[in-house]
Amino acid sequence: MNLHEYQAKEFLRQNGVPIPAGDVASTPEQVRQIAHQIGQPVVVKAQVLTGGRGKAGGVKLAQNPDEAERVARQILGMDIRGHVVHKVLVTNAAEIAREIYLGAILDRETKSIVLMTSAEGGVEIEIVARDHPDKILRRSIDPYLGYGDYQGRELGYALGLNAAQVRAFSKIAGALHKTLIENDATLLEINPLAVTTSGELYGLDAKMVVDDNALFRHSKFEDLRDLEAEDPFERQAREEGISYVKLDGTIGCVVNGAGLAMATMDILKLYGGSPANFLDVGGGARAERVTLALQLILSDPKVRAVFFNIFGGITRCDEVARGIVEAIHQIGGTKVPIVVRLVGVNESEGRQILLGAGLKAYTGLDEAAKAAVQAAQSTLPDESSVGSHGGAA
Amino acid sequence: MSVLVSRDTRLLVQGMTGREGEFHTRQMLEYGTNVVAGVTPGRGGQTLLDVPVFNTVQDAVEHTGANASIIFVPAPFAPDAIREAVASRLPLIVAITEGIPVLDMVPLYHYVRDKGSRLIGPNCPGLISPGKAKVGIMAGNIHREGSIAIVSRSGTLTYEIVAALSANDYGQSTVIGIGGDPIVGTSFIEALELFEADPQTRAIVLIGEIGGSGEENAAAYIREHVTKPVVGFIAGRTAPPGRRMGHAGAIISGTSGTAAEKLSALQAAGAKVADSPTQVPSLLGQLGVAKDF
Numbered sequence: 001m002n003l004h005e006y007q008a009k010e011f012l013r014q015n016g017v018p019i020p021a022g023d024v025a026s027t028p029e030q031v032r033q034i035a036h037q038i039g040q041p042v043v044v045k046a047q048v049l050t051g052g053r054g055k056a057g058g059v060k061l062a063q064n065p066d067e068a069e070r071v072a073r074q075i076l077g078m079d080i081r082g083h084v085v086h087k088v089l090v091t092n093a094a095e096i097a098r099e100i101y102l103g104a105i106l107d108r109e110t111k112s113i114v115l116m117t118s119a120e121g122g123v124e125i126e127i128v129a130r131d132h133p134d135k136i137l138r139r140s141i142d143p144y145l146g147y148g149d150y151q152g153r154e155l156g157y158a159l160g161l162n163a164a165q166v167r168a169f170s171k172i173a174g175a176l177h178k179t180l181i182e183n184d185a186t187l188l189e190i191n192p193l194a195v196t197t198s199g200e201l202y203g204l205d206a207k208m209v210v211d212d213n214a215l216f217r218h219s220k221f222e223d224l225r226d227l228e229a230e231d232p233f234e235r236q237a238r239e240e241g242i243s244y245v246k247l248d249g250t251i252g253c254v255v256n257g258a259g260l261a262m263a264t265m266d267i268l269k270l271y272g273g274s275p276a277n278f279l280d281v282g283g284g285a286r287a288e289r290v291t292l293a294l295q296l297i298l299s300d301p302k303v304r305a306v307f308f309n310i311f312g313g314i315t316r317c318d319e320v321a322r323g324i325v326e327a328i329h330q331i332g333g334t335k336v337p338i339v340v341r342l343v344g345v346n347e348s349e350g351r352q353i354l355l356g357a358g359l360k361a362y363t364g365l366d367e368a369a370k371a372a373v374q375a376a377q378s379t380l381p382d383e384s385s386v387g388s389h390g391g392a393a
Numbered sequence: 394m395s396v397l398v399s400r401d402t403r404l405l406v407q408g409m410t411g412r413e414g415e416f417h418t419r420q421m422l423e424y425g426t427n428v429v430a431g432v433t434p435g436r437g438g439q440t441l442l443d444v445p446v447f448n449t450v451q452d453a454v455e456h457t458g459a460n461a462s463i464i465f466v467p468a469p470f471a472p473d474a475i476r477e478a479v480a481s482r483l484p485l486i487v488a489i490t491e492g493i494p495v496l497d498m499v500p501l502y503h504y505v506r507d508k509g510s511r512l513i514g515p516n517c518p519g520l521i522s523p524g525k526a527k528v529g530i531m532a533g534n535i536h537r538e539g540s541i542a543i544v545s546r547s548g549t550l551t552y553e554i555v556a557a558l559s560a561n562d563y564g565q566s567t568v569i570g571i572g573g574d575p576i577v578g579t580s581f582i583e584a585l586e587l588f589e590a591d592p593q594t595r596a597i598v599l600i601g602e603i604g605g606s607g608e609e610n611a612a613a614y615i616r617e618h619v620t621k622p623v624v625g626f627i628a629g630r631t632a633p634p635g636r637r638m639g640h641a642g643a644i645i646s647g648t649s650g651t652a653a654e655k656l657s658a659l660q661a662a663g664a665k666v667a668d669s670p671t672q673v674p675s676l677l678g679q680l681g682v683a684k685d686f
Contacts, residue, residue, distance in 0.1 A: 108605045111502045126647040143500040214494035243639040258639025259547020262628035280639040311549045
């Protein structure tokens with residue numbers, strides 16, 4: 001789960017990271033009020049879960065409350081890389097002397113948290129890593145002992161900060177690590193961490209990604225979830241415990257298992273089709289889940305065929321087949337062709353049940369994938385919207 | 394010979410009395426695995442499926458001489474279950490549990506190693522040496538005893554490839570599902586090391602997916618240290634960046650962790666890479682690996 005800048009900053013502030021004064025607003029009038037309270041030039045920043053806000057015109061400086069209201073009118077409602085701006089952060093504009101990058105990430109290579117810093121602040125760290133990998137300094141956090149102040153000092157001196165700034169930097173690095181651990185985040189960045197013209201350090205922007213597996217022990221994140229930023233179908237799937245990611249293609253996929261679900265998408269592509277989604281329906285492929293999966297997929301108007309790829313193993317195929325038939329019945333039938341590939345225990349019983357509902361079940365993966373591709377290609381957009389008795393007008 | 398599990402495996406099941414635990418204990422017993430104990434706090438002294446249940450791993454090991462554990466404990470309690478198994482010095486711990494917070498795995502990963510245990514998983518199907526022992530949740534009946542070793546980050550995708558191998562007269566020596574999480578106890582490289590040294594194994598199938606760089610590291614290892622033929626399959630060629638594809642570890646971050654990178658790394662290391670799981674048997678044939686039957 002990704003958090004907004006203002007949310008990440010609040011967690012950092014609570015742990016002692018200096019953050020410029022500010023507040024979040026959803027109307028231009030609120031923006032004016034906040035700018036008035038701050039009483040100094042402000043920055044109005046779009047709160048969207050994507051990068052490149054500045055380039056898209058989603059971050060603007062305003063000298064006074066009037067101007068703040070005016071730029072807020074431009075930014076609110078703006079579309080940035082497919083994300084509509086519903087909220088802006090209004091914050092005190094800092095006099096910046098230099099910008100530093102400071103981040104903590106879960107490093108899969110070393111199986112530890114790694115603290116990273118770079119003198120190239122304000123730039124995406126991936127770009128620095130690509131163009132100037134030597135400019136990124138790293139310190140691995142001990143998995144048992146945690147962060148050590150000396151690590152912050154080492155990094156601070158390496159960045160060329162003065163003694164007072166090094167003390168502040170080391171404290172901020174410790175607070176960053178603490179905030180990451182407390183919130184089960186896998187990434188937490190302050191970028192830029194600004195050194196102001198008066199020599200103080202402030203976190204001007206923040207990014208935080210929380211581990212979805214840890215949400216069960218942080219109920220607060222449910223309230224912070226930006227429902228407006230989430231695809232409604234993906235939200236429904238998440239609430240039902242189905243892994244679903246919407247894609248651009250025309251063949252809806254229902255698969256048991258994440259690896260097989262990815263492979264199924266790839267195979268459809270291999271045979272000239274395009275997957276409409278990633279969907280792992282989970283073990284057992286129970287009827288209610290299959291129903292929801294089918295509803296999700298068919299609510300996408302681009303879908304021209306549905307491909308069930310179920311490798312049963314221990315799962316009983318007759319149960320899965322009953323689930324599929326019941327799901328189709330539940331949604332009141334569909335004109336979108338359905339291709340089923342079913343392998344596992346009680347395979348022939350499963351195939352009989354599907355045949356009874358007019359569905360042919362395949363055994364071979366490639367053969368079934370080709371059939372799904374063909375079904376999607378032969379269903380023209382017009383056909384699905386015109387009934388079988390069309391043409392009498 | 395098989396790796397990690399064998400007829401000498403004396404298996405303990407942590408969380409045996411739960412729904413999943415009981416179901417899969419029954420399946421493992423039916424396959425012929427020597428399940429010697431279950432552990433569920435508060436259920437000590439009972440028996441389930443003729444297997445004695447103990448309150449603690451320590452009791453279970455003391456009374457039964459268990460030398461491996463499989464964990465079905467729910468995610469919030471699984472890290473503690475892994476610690477408990479390590480504390481009793483069990484050499485092999487297989488964590489099936491999905492959904493363990495990754496920051497819990499950071500210290501645990503290092504702890505398990507420091508104490509000399511081996512962890513498979515979490516979020517994995519376990520492992521099987523067909524005809525000898527099944528310590529996992531895979532369907533036993535799709536496997537045949539033979540000479541192809543498999544290491545994979547996935548569950549059902551592995552079953553798919555196992556079934557294709559069995560149907561084409563390639564049996565399996567040992568199949569290890571290392572798990573789909575960002576941090577897992579055993580890496581591709583460690584599995585490759587075991588397979589390279591295993592006399593029963595004649596060829597290796599590596600099943601990877603997007604996210605991380607385990608496959609790239611494995612490719613570098615294959616180039617230097619693996620003499621046996623390797624066939625690879627990488628899932629997620631069509632996956633978009635920045636989205637978690639079911640498995641917590643299956644995510645392309647920025648431009649790293651893509652299927653293309655992994656495919657080319659494996660190819661550069663001399664492995665054959667399949668476009669579809671069903672191509673794996675014929676690629677083994679192309680590498681000169683004779684069928685088992």
